[in-house]
Amino acid sequence: MSTLTIAIVVVFVIGYACIALESVTKVNKAAVALLMFVACWALYMVDPASYLPGTAAAEILSKVNSIIEAHLGSTSTTLFFLMGAMTIVEIVDQNGGFNFVRKALHTESKRALLWKISFMAFFLSAILDNMTTTIVMIMVLRKLVADHNDRLIYASLVVIAANAGGAFSPIGDVTTIMLWNKSLITSAGVIKEIFIPSVIAIVVPAIILQFSLHGKLAAAGGPAVNSESNAFTDRQRKVIFFLGVGGLIFVPIFRYLTNLPPFVGILLVLALLWVTTELFYRHLRGKEEKGSMNKRVSNVLSKIDMSTILFFLGILMAVSCLEEVGVLGAVGKWLNQVSGGNHYIVTGTIGVISSIVDNVPLVAGCMGMYPLAATGDFAVDGIFWQLLAYCAGVGGSMLIIGSAAGVVAMGLEKISFGWYMKHISWIAFLGYIAGIFSYFLLRTFIF
Numbered sequence: 419m420s421t422l423t424i425a426i427v428v429v430f431v432i433g434y435a436c437i438a439l440e441s442v443t444k445v446n447k448a449a450v451a452l453l454m455f456v457a458c459w460a461l462y463m464v465d466p467a468s469y470l471p472g473t474a475a476a477e478i479l480s481k482v483n484s485i486i487e488a489h490l491g492s493t494s495t496t497l498f499f500l501m502g503a504m505t506i507v508e509i510v511d512q513n514g515g516f517n518f519v520r521k522a523l524h525t526e527s528k529r530a531l532l533w534k535i536s537f538m539a540f541f542l543s544a545i546l547d548n549m550t551t552t553i554v555m556i557m558v559l560r561k562l563v564a565d566h567n568d569r570l571i572y573a574s575l576v577v578i579a580a581n582a583g584g585a586f587s588p589i590g591d592v593t594t595i596m597l598w599n600k601s602l603i604t605s606a607g608v609i610k611e612i613f614i615p616s617v618i619a620i621v622v623p624a625i626i627l628q629f630s631l632h633g634k635l636a637a638a639g640g641p642a643v644n645s646e647s648n649a650f651t652d653r654q655r656k657v658i659f660f661l662g663v664g665g666l667i668f669v670p671i672f673r674y675l676t677n678l679p680p681f682v683g684i685l686l687v688l689a690l691l692w693v694t695t696e697l698f699y700r701h702l703r704g705k706e707e708k709g710s711m712n713k714r715v716s717n718v719l720s721k722i723d724m725s726t727i728l729f730f731l732g733i734l735m736a737v738s739c740l741e742e743v744g745v746l747g748a749v750g751k752w753l754n755q756v757s758g759g760n761h762y763i764v765t766g767t768i769g770v771i772s773s774i775v776d777n778v779p780l781v782a783g784c785m786g787m788y789p790l791a792a793t794g795d796f797a798v799d800g801i802f803w804q805l806l807a808y809c810a811g812v813g814g815s816m817l818i819i820g821s822a823a824g825v826v827a828m829g830l831e832k833i834s835f836g837w838y839m840k841h842i843s844w845i846a847f848l849g850y851i852a853g854i855f856s857y858f859l860l861r862t863f864i865f
Contacts, residue, residue, distance in 0.1 A: 422468065422743075425461050426740070426745075427740070427745060429457045429461060430458060430740060433450055433451070433454030434454075437819065438835045439836075440834065440835060441835065441837075447729050447819075448729040448732065450732075451731070451732025451733045452731070453732075454736045455733075455736040458735075458739040462482075462743065466479075466482050469743055485742060489734075489738035493731060495679050495680070496592075496681075496730060496734065496822070497727055497731060499549075500730060501727060502684035502685050502687070502688045503549065503553055503666065504722055504723070505718060505719060506684070506691060507554050509658070509662060509715055509718055510557075510662040511560075511561075523535070525635070527635070528631035528632065531563070532631060535559065535572055535576060535579075536579045536620055536624050539555045539575075539579035540580070540583035542555070542580075542583065543579065543580040543823075544584065544590045545587070547584060547680075548591055548811075548822060550666050551580045551583070551584075551823070552573075552822075552823040552827050555580070556573055556830050559573060559576070566831075570837070571627055571631060571841075573830075574818075574838060575624060576823075577823045577824045578619070578842075578846050580823040581811055581812055581815045581821050581823055581824075582616045582617070582811070582815070582849075583616065583620075585811030586608060586609055586613045586616040591810075593807065593811060594807045596781055597781070600790075601790070601798060603798070603799055603804060604799055611804055611860060611861070612807060612808050614857075615853035615856045615857040615860070616808065616812065619849040619853035622852045623842075623845045626848070658695065658698075661687075668683070668687065669684055669687065670683075688715075696714070723829050723830070726829035729825065729829070730825065733819070761802045764802075765802065765805035766809055768784065768806065768810060769809030769810060770813055770816065772809070772814050773813050773814050773820030774817065781806060784806055808854070808857065812849075812853060815849075815850070816843050816846045817839065
């Protein structure tokens with residue numbers, strides 16, 4: 419590893435440490451992520467030719483620009499998806515769309531709510547993605563749980579459940595979509611063999627975390643439907659809910675039918691929801707119309723948490739630099755050597771690493787390192803690929819910034835890195851290991 423590469427890794431580690439210690443440094447994680455992104459790529463530009471062997475000197479700058487633009491394009495699809503999903507959920511929430519969902523989940527028992535929320539997030543994540551599911555569930559939690567300390571526990575379990583639910587579905591997580599698109603796993607195969615480990619990965623943490631909740635729920639502050647939401651009828655609020663949440667469910671179908679990136683489908687749903695609410699508002703008159711202006715999409719867009727978006731931009735672009743200098747690929751090869759080719763050790767470690775860095779380049783690196791085989795562990799639905807789908811998805815729950823779901827929850831509920839690591843990380847790890855062990859038993863004695 420060259421001195422320049424080491425310098426890039428050091429910058430990333432220092433930046434990551436500052437993000438992890440945000441509660442100590444009092445510096446917003448988005449600012450650190452952006453600085454880390456720029457610093458890594460600036461160091462890369464000190465000697466880009468060393469990372470582009472065979473490229474003519476006159477073409478170096480053009481090649482680097484193309485590389486950065488390609489990574490930015492890939493990152494932007496995630497950012498637009500996030501912005502679209504956050505806006506859709508906020509529109510549904512602001513216009514009272516979640517009110518009847520709150521009634522359906524209503525319970526006075528804190529522990530009963532924990533189990534309801536967990537399994538709803540688990541199965542919803544298999545249809546949507548873990549990021550969108552987390553946004554939806556946290557919005558519902560805000561309607562149900564007044565105590566912020568309790569809500570931190572619920573939100574943390576939502577992250578674990580959303581990541582576990584996405585792991586057994588071919589469309590539930592970016593990494594499973596990648597493996598599915600490359601025909602390394604099949605829908606039937608991953609659902610049949612990863613479903614039980616994924617369930618265990620959420621049941622174990624839920625059993626432990628339920629002991630942190632005692633007594634009955636206090637009603638969340640505010641009326642069930644605020645005065646502005648009262649401008650809409652119950653029927654209109656249900657239309658907004660089903661169009662918003664149903665639209666999110668339709669996004670994977672839209673992607674399948676058109677082969678367009680998921681963010682295009684999310685923008686389609688946003689546009690339809692925008693038009694629908696505008697038509698509803700058009701019929702309002704007088705004071706009701708003036709009061710409802712704050713809930714229109716044009717105003718909701720101005721309230722989107724841009725710091726979360728910029729954090730995503732910074733962290734994903736910094737990780738892309740590590741990918742370009744070959745660090746991720748080198749780590750993968752090293753793991754294969756020291757493990758003696760043991761797939762459980764390799765994929766299990768990759769899962770732990772995915773809680774530190776983005777799991778997408780990790781999985782992409784593994785797909786490049788290990789070619790598809792006709793038979794054996796590297797064949798379609800082989801042990802390695804299915805373990806990779808599970809570990810890369812569920813492993814991200816071990817740190818709050820280890821997954822898109824965690825980052826979203828961190829921004830929406832102000833969960834600090836230190837709090838999550840102290841109270842949740844070890845619990846998520848136990849569920850993660852229990853799921854891997856259950857997969858081993860299933861492959862050994864059943865499948």
